[in-house]
Structure formats: structure tokens, C-alpha cells
Amino acid sequence: DADVTQTPRNRITKTGKRIMLECSQTKGHDRMYWYRQDPGLGLRLIYYSFDVKDINKGEISDGYSVSRQAQAKFSLSLESAIPNQTALYFCATSDLKGGPDDGELFFGEGSRLTVL
Amino acid sequence: DAKTTQPTSMDCAEGRAANLPCNHSTISGNEYVYWYRQIHSQGPQYIIHGLKNNETNEMASLIITEDRKSSTLILPHATLRDTAVYYCIVNTGTASKLTFGTGTRLQVTL
Numbered sequence: 001d002a003d004v005t006q007t008p009r010n011r012i013t014k015t016g017k018r019i020m021l022e023c024s025q026t027k028g029h030d031r032m033y034w035y036r037q038d039p040g041l042g043l044r045l046i047y048y049s050f051d052v053k054d055i056n057k058g059e060i061s062d063g064y065s066v067s068r069q070a071q072a073k074f075s076l077s078l079e080s081a082i083p084n085q086t087a088l089y090f091c092a093t094s095d096l097k098g099g100p101d102d103g104e105l106f107f108g109e110g111s112r113l114t115v116l
Numbered sequence: 117d118a119k120t121t122q123p124t125s126m127d128c129a130e131g132r133a134a135n136l137p138c139n140h141s142t143i144s145g146n147e148y149v150y151w152y153r154q155i156h157s158q159g160p161q162y163i164i165h166g167l168k169n170n171e172t173n174e175m176a177s178l179i180i181t182e183d184r185k186s187s188t189l190i191l192p193h194a195t196l197r198d199t200a201v202y203y204c205i206v207n208t209g210t211a212s213k214l215t216f217g218t219g220t221r222l223q224v225t226l
Contacts, residue, residue: 102211103165
């Protein structure tokens with residue numbers, strides 16, 4: 001089983017619908033992240049969480065919200081989906097050891113979201 | 117974080133060494149060079165990182181120039197499964213500030 005699991009892997013929805021993407025991890029890491037990737041582009045950080053009580057906005061948080069239900073679970077919500085939120089979404093985790101290894105992210109397999 | 121410059125794409129014959137360059141002329145003394153790759157539309161995968169010494173692991177080698185303004189990721193015997201987008205990132209080790217640009221698309225061919 002994957003260490004970082006995302007559900008659903010694929011979702012097609014309509015404009016205005018509420019969508020939740022879920023992420024769970026078995027790595028025991030405190031830090032979790034949500035990224036989006038548009039075709040031909042790099043990844044952009046949406047939100048990140050350093051622990052259950054610590055949520056931070058990333059580069060492109062508008063239109064998104066998150067919930068850290070437990071150390072192992074981090075959900076991304078689109079309250080009212082719009083077509084330009086069509087993208088590939090990735091969840092990631094990282095450890096905190098206080099050195100350069102903290103720059104190692106562990107990614108899930110991605111959730112492909114299409115908003116019609 | 118310092119910006120990086122990578123070629124848009126490269127080709128490599130299977131079995132040969134793939135040498136992927138990265139320029140990071142504005143790198144700071146406390147910034148590391150990280151390499152990740154993304155196979156098709158899978159989640160990116162960490163490969164290696166280094167500060168100033170050359171590094172090697174089971175996946176690749178990282179060669180950093182003495183002035184640290186550029187580096188090269190070496191896949192010693194490329195296989196078709198190494199076809200991917202390779203990202204060079206300069207960072208202090210703060211995962212929340214890793215910036216994934218467009219990377220280098222490596223195509224390994226028979």
C-alpha cells in the first residue's frame with residue numbers, strides 16, 4: 001500500500017459543486033501539503049500544515065480550504081468548484097528532523113479533478 | 117530561494133549516462149540543491165540533494181561545481197523507466213518553500 005494515499009483518484013464535477021479531496025498517510029509525518037499542477041506547468045502550493053493545529057496558506061489558496069482531521073489526514077475542499085480549478089492535485093508529507101532531509105517530500109499519486 | 121535554470125528537454129539512449137544540468141548562479145551559502153523527478157502524471161519523487169560535496173545514492177549522482185553555481189544530475193545507466201520530468205530546486209531544507217518549476221523533460225530512447 002502507498003504511504004500517501006489520495007482519494008478520489010479521478011473526479012468529474014460541475015461548476016458550483018462542493019468537492020473534497022482526501023489524503024491519508026502512514027509515514028507518521030507531522031507535515032502535510034496540498035499542491036496543484038496544471039498541464040505543462042510545475043506544482044504550486046495551495047495549503048500546508050505543520051501539525052493538527054497549524055494550517056498555513058500557500059501560493060494559491062483562494063477558492064480552497066483545508067482540514068487537518070488528524071496527524072495522518074489532510075483534506076482539501078473546493079467550496080464551489082469552477083472550471084479553472086480543473087487540475088491534477090497532489091498531497092505530500094515531510095518529516096522534521098532539523099536538517100536538509102526536511103526538504104524531502106513524499107507525494108501521493110494525485111487526484112485528477114475536472115470541473116465542467 | 118535561488119532560482120534555477122534547466123534545459124526544457126533532453127534525449128538519452130538507453131544504457132547511456134544521462135547528464136542533466138542545472139544553473140543556480142544566485143544560490144546562497146545555506147541553500148541545498150535538490151532533485152526530484154515526475155514520471156508521467158505521478159507524484160514527484162525525491163532523488164537526491166547536496167550542499168557542496170558530490171553525492172551519490174542508489175538512484176543517481178549529484179555533481180556540484182566548486183563555486184556552487186551549477187550542478188549536474190547523473191543517471192549512470194538510463195533506462196526507459198527513467199523517462200520523466202526532472203526538477204532541480206534550490207532550498208534551505210524548508211519543504212514548504214520548495215518551488216517546482218517546469219524542469220527538464222528527459223526522454224530515454226532505445
